[in-house]
Amino acid sequence: MTPAFAARLAAAHDRYDSLLCVGLDPDPKRFPAGFSADVEGIKAFNRAIIDATAEHVCAFKPQIAYFSALGAEAALEDCIAAIRERAPHALVILDAKRGDIGDTAALYAREAFERYDADAVTVNPYLGTDSLEPFLAYEDRATIVLCRTSNAGGGEFQAQPPEDPLYLRVARRAAEDWSQRGNVMLVAGATHPAELAEIRRAAPTIPLLVPGVGAQGGDPQAVLEAGLDAFGRGVLVNSSRAILYASAGDDFAEAAGAAAAELAATLRVGAAALH
Amino acid sequence: MTPAFAARLAAAHDRYDSLLCVGLDPDPKRFPAGFSADVEGIKAFNRAIIDATAEHVCAFKPQIAYFSALGAEAALEDCIAAIRERAPHALVILDAKRGDIGDTAALYAREAFERYDADAVTVNPYLGTDSLEPFLAYEDRATIVLCRTSNAGGGEFQAQPPEDPLYLRVARRAAEDWSQRGNVMLVAGATHPAELAEIRRAAPTIPLLVPGVGAQGGDPQAVLEAGLDAFGRGVLVNSSRAILYASAGDDFAEAAGAAAAELAATLRVGAAALH
Numbered sequence: 158m159t160p161a162f163a164a165r166l167a168a169a170h171d172r173y174d175s176l177l178c179v180g181l182d183p184d185p186k187r188f189p190a191g192f193s194a195d196v197e198g199i200k201a202f203n204r205a206i207i208d209a210t211a212e213h214v215c216a217f218k219p220q221i222a223y224f225s226a227l228g229a230e231a232a233l234e235d236c237i238a239a240i241r242e243r244a245p246h247a248l249v250i251l252d253a254k255r256g257d258i259g260d261t262a263a264l265y266a267r268e269a270f271e272r273y274d275a276d277a278v279t280v281n282p283y284l285g286t287d288s289l290e291p292f293l294a295y296e297d298r299a300t301i302v303l304c305r306t307s308n309a310g311g312g313e314f315q316a317q318p319p320e321d322p323l324y325l326r327v328a329r330r331a332a333e334d335w336s337q338r339g340n341v342m343l344v345a346g347a348t349h350p351a352e353l354a355e356i357r358r359a360a361p362t363i364p365l366l367v368p369g370v371g372a373q374g375g376d377p378q379a380v381l382e383a384g385l386d387a388f389g390r391g392v393l394v395n396s397s398r399a400i401l402y403a404s405a406g407d408d409f410a411e412a413a414g415a416a417a418a419e420l421a422a423t424l425r426v427g428a429a430a431l432h
Numbered sequence: 433m434t435p436a437f438a439a440r441l442a443a444a445h446d447r448y449d450s451l452l453c454v455g456l457d458p459d460p461k462r463f464p465a466g467f468s469a470d471v472e473g474i475k476a477f478n479r480a481i482i483d484a485t486a487e488h489v490c491a492f493k494p495q496i497a498y499f500s501a502l503g504a505e506a507a508l509e510d511c512i513a514a515i516r517e518r519a520p521h522a523l524v525i526l527d528a529k530r531g532d533i534g535d536t537a538a539l540y541a542r543e544a545f546e547r548y549d550a551d552a553v554t555v556n557p558y559l560g561t562d563s564l565e566p567f568l569a570y571e572d573r574a575t576i577v578l579c580r581t582s583n584a585g586g587g588e589f590q591a592q593p594p595e596d597p598l599y600l601r602v603a604r605r606a607a608e609d610w611s612q613r614g615n616v617m618l619v620a621g622a623t624h625p626a627e628l629a630e631i632r633r634a635a636p637t638i639p640l641l642v643p644g645v646g647a648q649g650g651d652p653q654a655v656l657e658a659g660l661d662a663f664g665r666g667v668l669v670n671s672s673r674a675i676l677y678a679s680a681g682d683d684f685a686e687a688a689g690a691a692a693a694e695l696a697a698t699l700r701v702g703a704a705a706l707h
Contacts, residue, residue: 184535222532222539228547230505254532256556257497258583260459264497272503281531283558283578285585303558308533310560314601318593326589 160339161297165248165276166364169215170390172246176424178216178366179417180252180397181206181236183223187402189409199224199232204239206401209414211244213421216276218250218366218395237273248276250366254303256281256288263291270295277301279344279366282327289335299340304328304356307346307369316352324352325359332360342366345384347375347394354383357391364391370420371399377420381427389432396420435614436572440523440551441639444490445665447521451699453491453641454692455527455672456481456511458498462677464684474499474507479514481676484689486519488696491551493525493641493670512548523551525641529578531556531563538566545570552576554619554641557602564610574615579603579631582621582644591627599627600634607635617641620659622650622669629658632666639666645695646674652695656702664707671695 170176183202185194192198207217217240224233240249251273255265269278269292277299280292292300305315305324315324328343335341343360345353347369356365365384369375377394384392400420404412445451458477460469467473482492492515499508515524526548530540544553544567552574555567567575580590580599590599603618610616618635620628622644631640640659644650652669659667675695679687 182535220532220536222530222536222543225500226539226542226547228505230503254530254556255497256531256558257495257529258581258586260457261495261497264501267501268497272501281529281556281558283531283556283589284581284583285588285590287583287585306533306559308559308562310562311533313560313605314558314598315560317598317601318596321593323589323592323598326592330588 162299162340165297166299167390169246169248173212173214173421174425175213175215175421176392176394176428177214177417177421178218178250178393178395179206179210179214179400180368180395181217181219182397182401187405189405189407196229196232199227199229200235203232203236205410206413207236207239207243209410210400210417211247213414213417214244214247216248216250216393217244218252220252220397233273237275249274250277250279250301251275252279254279254281256284258284258288262288266292266295270298277342279303286330286334293335293338293340296338296340299342300335301342301344301366302327302331302335304331304343305345305349305352307348307373307375311346325355328356328359331363336363344368347377347380348373350376350379350383353380357384357386362386362391364393366393366395368395370394371396377423378427381424381431385428385431389428394420394424437574437615440572441574442665444521444523448487448489448696449700450488450490450696451667451669451703452489452692452696453493453525453668453670454481454485454489454675455643455670456492456494457672457676462680464680464682471504471507474502474504475510478507478511480685481688482511482514482518484685485675485692486522488689488692489519489522491523491525491668492519493527495527495672508548512550525552525554525576526550527554529554529556531559533559533563537563541567541570545573552617554578561605561609568610568613568615571613571615574617575610576617576619576641577602577606577610579606579618580620580624580627582623582648582650586621587624600630603631603634606638611638617668619643622655623648625651625654625658628655632659632661637661637666639668641668641670643670645669646671652698653702656699656706660703660706664703669695669699
């Protein structure tokens with residue numbers, strides 16, 4: 158039997174033949190004219206972006222800090238409701254990078270999977286396997302573990318020691334242990350395609366969430382070459398700012414839709430050429 | 433000049449000559465009879481614990497997941513307000529274990545230091561130095577970096593490779609780089625006193641937040657021997673459940689006060705004997 162989450166991911170991929178995830182990082186300082194810098198403005202901006210990009214995506218990834226820093230939990234709830242209404246095929250990935258132990262980890266899992274009803278949540282593996290188990294216990298949801306992040310300092314600890322780097326140890330643990338229920342993904346940044354390829358070899362069947370395309374400069378084609386699995390799938394490429402803020406003018410929604418369509422097409426054509 | 437945070441920590445220590453931090457993990461399932469399992473019940477329970485323990489502590493550490501899982505942000509705000517009213521000497525440590533990059537890290541810092549006005553926040557170093565900088569930029573607040581955690585799986589990645597374990601690389605980076613503004617602490621669990629002693633040697637002047645005493649079985653005396661700095665300070669021992677739930681009856685507040693007084697005295701006497 159196909160695990161519940163894997164089936165959901167495949168269906169989301171298939172709906173528009175898309176490997177694209179749109180990251181929702183609503184920054185009031187970058188909103189076009191006419192949007193207020195409050196909960197209502199955040200709700201309206203997110204809804205406009207979701208409407209404009211829904212037919213091009215496999216997933217949306219709201220970043221919780223953009224809401225919690227402003228006390229805008231209500232806007233996050235509205236954002237997820239909007240995705241369910243307007244893009245019912247799309248996965249909701251709550252980007253929260255949680256990591257804690259025992260009862261506390263169980264509460265963070267409850268926050269992501271029950272309070273916000275997300276399909277997946279990002280988590281940090283620093284505290285070890287027991288810190289991940291309360292998330293993994295939600296069998297129909299996915300736990301997306303940070304492995305090799307896309308930021309400039311991502312290698313400082315993750316790529317050490319060079320002969321057996323932390324990110325590969327995390328990838329192996331994911332492949333050998335954490336993914337027994339088929340509900341694990343790994344974060345592997347587009348800015349380090351050679352390391353992404355190593356992660357793919359260490360974890361051949363684990364879907365990868367790949368940030369770092371777009372504003373951070375990662376190359377979509379290099380990501381596909383390094384990251385696709387044996388079925389030409391298994392990669393979810395995230396883009397946030399390059400889509401949300403494609404235009405600062407009144408045409409921001411059309412521009413976001415066009416940017417999402419273009420990246421989705423690049424990924425579709427690139428993946429087809431490789432398989 | 434003494435850095436602002438170090439002065440604040442010293443003053444908090446001095447107020448009641450205490451090395452104790454009380455962790456506020458309000459779990460409605462463990463509340464005594466008469467407390468409701470909602471925002472109002474959480475507020476009332478926290479206020480009772482804060483009142484009963486204030487004169488024995490150097491700090492309180494609310495754990496954000498206990499609030500966010502339930503949509504009880506208002507109870508967290510109330511909890512911090514209660515600490516400011518009733519224990520104005522005490523530091524407020526927001527236990528959130530955040531870790532993200534760039535703009536997102538800045539938003540998490542804003543959540544902790546502006547929205548909740550915490551004196552300190554716990555963070556996860558997996559993403560490297562650039563992920564910590566937005567927190568460190570708040571010079572009068574402390575960034576408390578996970579180093580060696582107290583849970584059973586804490587060593588899985590943190591203690592690898594044995595010849596140069598991750599937790600020691602984190603401790604060295606804290607000592608050599610992150611602590612330039614005097615506003616860094618490290619988390620070092622009481623359950624591994626030998627490793628705690630290594631961390632103290634690698635970072636001789638950095639204050640340590642030490643969980644794992646009490647319910648997790650860490651020994652206070654071993655913590656003091658391993659962790660005190662050259663001035664007989666530099667250790668903040670956290671206890672949560674062993675204080676909050678010292679009694680399940682109507683005497684829970686008196687029992688919490690007595691448990692806090694006892695552990696604070698143990699730490700005071702133990703530290704005095706060593707210096």
